[in-house]
Amino acid sequence: KGQEEIWNEMLQKLNSYTKKHKSILVPTKYAADLKLGNWVGLQRAYYRNKTLSIDRINRLESIGFAWDPLDAQWMGLYQKLVAYKKEYRSTKVPVRYTEDPQLAQWTYLQRMFYKKNKLTDKRTELLNSIGFVWDPHDKQWMEMYNRLVAYKKQYKHTNVPLNYPADPQLGRWIDYNRYRKSKSTEKRIELLNSIKFSW
Numbered sequence: 001k002g003q004e005e006i007w008n009e010m011l012q013k014l015n016s017y018t019k020k021h022k023s024i025l026v027p028t029k030y031a032a033d034l035k036l037g038n039w040v041g042l043q044r045a046y047y048r049n050k051t052l053s054i055d056r057i058n059r060l061e062s063i064g065f066a067w068d069p070l071d072a073q074w075m076g077l078y079q080k081l082v083a084y085k086k087e088y089r090s091t092k093v094p095v096r097y098t099e100d101p102q103l104a105q106w107t108y109l110q111r112m113f114y115k116k117n118k119l120t121d122k123r124t125e126l127l128n129s130i131g132f133v134w135d136p137h138d139k140q141w142m143e144m145y146n147r148l149v150a151y152k153k154q155y156k157h158t159n160v161p162l163n164y165p166a167d168p169q170l171g172r173w174i175d176y177n178r179y180r181k182s183k184s185t186e187k188r189i190e191l192l193n194s195i196k197f198s199w
Helices: 003-021 034-048 054-061 069-088 101-115 121-129 136-155 168-179 186-194
Strands: none
Touching: 003 034, 003 054, 034 054, 069 101, 069 121, 101 121, 136 168, 136 186
16 A cells, blocks of 8 residues: 555544544544554644645645644633533533533633633633633622622611621621631722721
8 A cells, every 4th residue: 555545544534533523632542543543643743843745734624633632622622611601601610510520620720820821822812702700709709899889889888787688698798808808919908998898
């Protein structure tokens, strides 16, 4: 068999794999066909070294070949998050999301990478474009703060009773913030001081 014939056969195998597994990402040590896993790795290496012909590049791309498997994996999980947001109107995937633990772990990791400045601008932009919540605790805090602002507008003070019947959560939140003042961020203290919060 000539090189071209072997290459075409491998492309057919890859195409069959993609249809069967609904994924173009063949593991390097794919037990059912080790040759296919190796071949896919070689195509990426040739592409990186610019030794893969335009014809072969086009044929691989025509079946959705991923030159960077990590990027393809990231985009796959990003699409799952987009679908999650459509369904639940939120990007705050619970840590113990049993329906898709991989998505839960992935969203947690994106926040970690972002905090450590290890997320690319492109990925940050994509996540921002769907209203990704970088700090879920900060968002919750702001929601409670806005409820306190509304309370102050109505009653002209911030002394919400601990067991305030109209919003029991607000009373507990205030008590918690007083107790944790020393651990609060400057921004939060400033916001509370700006509405004459009584510590």
